[in-house]
Amino acid sequence: MVGSWMSVHDGFWGEWKGHTYPCSKYAYNEDKGAMELTAMPINSFQLRVEPIQPGNGDDTALNGIR
Numbered sequence: 001m002v003g004s005w006m007s008v009h010d011g012f013w014g015e016w017k018g019h020t021y022p023c024s025k026y027a028y029n030e031d032k033g034a035m036e037l038t039a040m041p042i043n044s045f046q047l048r049v050e051p052i053q054p055g056n057g058d059d060t061a062l063n064g065i066r
Contacts, residue, residue: 023039023040024038045065045066047064047065048064048065048066049063
């Protein structure tokens, strides 16, 4: 179960995709008496950024996360 979501301003370009849980595992839930998919917390990430673009350049700033 996800404890919480962190969000930032949506911006004006691009589309959001569906949620995925790359760090998940199955665990036994004693209360339900069944196995269930459990999302694991993310403990690190890496950002790819670019400097301010001169003139009317594309100032996306954040270009990727992994």
